[in-house]
Amino acid sequence: MSHKLQVGEMRAAYLTDKEIWGHFNYIFSSKSKNSTTYKFVLIKSLLENLYNVNDKLELSYSSLFASFAKIYWNLVIHHNLNQINMTDKKAEVQNILLDVQSKYQIPNTLVFDKLSYELQVEIITKVKRKCKINVMGALYGDTSCTIYDFDNRNEQIRLNSTFYSFMQRYQKVLNYLTNYHLALFLEKFNEQGDTTHLLLKVENVSKRSSLDQFYQVLSSFYNGKCFYCGKAIKKDTAHVDHFIPWSFVQSDQLWNLVIACIVCNLSKSDKLASKIFLDTVIERNELLITLPELRRREDMQVYTSNKLKDLYHYSFENGFTDIWKPKKMIM
Ligand SMILES: [Zn+2]
Structure with a gap:
């Protein structure tokens, strides 16, 4: 048996x-x-x-x-x-x-x-x-x-x-x-x-009702600016966004979350962000890992940049071919 x-x-x-x-x-x-x-x-x-x-x-x-x-x-x-x-x-x-x-x-x-x-x-x-x-x-x-x-x-x-x-x-x-x-x-x-x-x-059933706890962690890393368009955002209008769409990953890992403005968050929806942002998330994650208290988190312990690159590649392979970019970007 x-x-x-x-x-x-x-x-x-x-x-x-x-x-x-x-x-x-x-x-x-x-x-x-x-x-x-x-x-x-x-x-x-x-x-x-x-x-x-x-x-x-x-x-x-x-x-x-x-x-x-x-x-x-x-x-x-x-x-x-x-x-x-x-x-x-x-x-x-x-x-x-x-x-x-x-x-x-x-x-x-x-x-x-x-x-x-x-x-x-x-x-x-x-x-x-x-x-x-x-x-x-x-x-x-x-x-x-x-x-x-x-x-x-x-x-x-x-x-x-x-x-x-x-x-x-x-x-x-x-x-x-x-x-x-x-x-x-x-x-x-x-x-x-x-x-x-x-x-x-x-x-x-897998979806979280709120990503607030991730906002608390990420809030000191976004300089008050939207990850995608660079526009300044106020705390109460900041959205936590799944870089690789939730509908694909079906889970919430700190290394896949960024802070975005409402406009970007809504228009991106469950689309895959343009590849130019992949390097930026990887850079951001390098920064997160330098902090011992974040490095100890279960999700960060198994993080590698290759994993995120794989995930990006496989979401495209799985049909997330509608690539999204913000209309206007402030650099
Ligand atoms: Zn934005």
């Missing part, structure tokens, strides 16, 4: 695209045993963490399960959606979250990132402790033990390099596929809403 495994070693070094598509086909088919939404949410969490791996393609469970716990909190508590294929039972992760909710009397309206830091850590720790036992082995087994190594004791995963490259190249379509199948599953075992309605919820 692969889902009870504590350690799994990778059986293949090289996987063709066809083999990997085959694995995804199997996971999303009725042949794979999906009594809960675990596999879908694990794939979503892996996609969110693609750029949080180190140079050996290792990813810590603390990053992986921070996404996993956040997605589940928003599905279970915020949207009140059942995660198991039985109406009279609850998935383990649901029980954990509902217990925390009742212990601290947290209203359903609160999304994960609105909870206090301490509470987020408590939830992530509890979810990680329980879920890692079934979740890591299940996806590993469904993919014939080829896409990653995992170690539940050291709490680390290492991705197969061909699988990693596949995820980068097809990130956007994989995201669509996973969200769609997750919504299909939820539709069957929840009374509220059809797939379209659920898909909208699923697509947004």
Whole structure:
């Protein structure tokens, strides 16, 4: 029973695209045993963490399960959606979250990132402790033990390099596929809403309600000027913008965030900024890294300029070909 495994070693070094598509086909088919939404949410969490791996393609469970716990909190508590294929039972992760909710009397309206830091850590720790036992082995087994190594004791995963490259190249379509199948599953075992309605919820469960905490960190680095057009901006009209669009990265890393004016932020929307800005973000990030307190942050620890260049390249490859530039630039 692969889902009870504590350690799994990778059986293949090289996987063709066809083999990997085959694995995804199997996971999303009725042949794979999906009594809960675990596999879908694990794939979503892996996609969110693609750029949080180190140079050996290792990813810590603390990053992986921070996404996993956040997605589940928003599905279970915020949207009140059942995660198991039985109406009279609850998935383990649901029980954990509902217990925390009742212990601290947290209203359903609160999304994960609105909870206090301490509470987020408590939830992530509890979810990680329980879920890692079934979740890591299940996806590993469904993919014939080829896409990653995992170690539940050291709490680390290492991705197969061909699988990693596949995820980068097809990130956007994989995201669509996973969200769609997750919504299909939820539709069957929840009374509220059809797939379209659920898909909208699923697509947004990863999104933060506010990027204020990043503004606090970045505010001393932008000289009161918009990153893109250079216009002076007042504090209360400053927007935190995802340099590589959120709709592609689906996560918030300090090294991918800049401060922009409203006009630039809105007109850029989910377009990719012109390549001239890539060097400027890289320079800005070099500056961030010089500060020890920022260097210690989990997102900055795995940052390299090549990672950002890759991300830029792959967002273009994934169809973000509509390149944006501000109309007027003050230099
Ligand atoms: Zn601007």
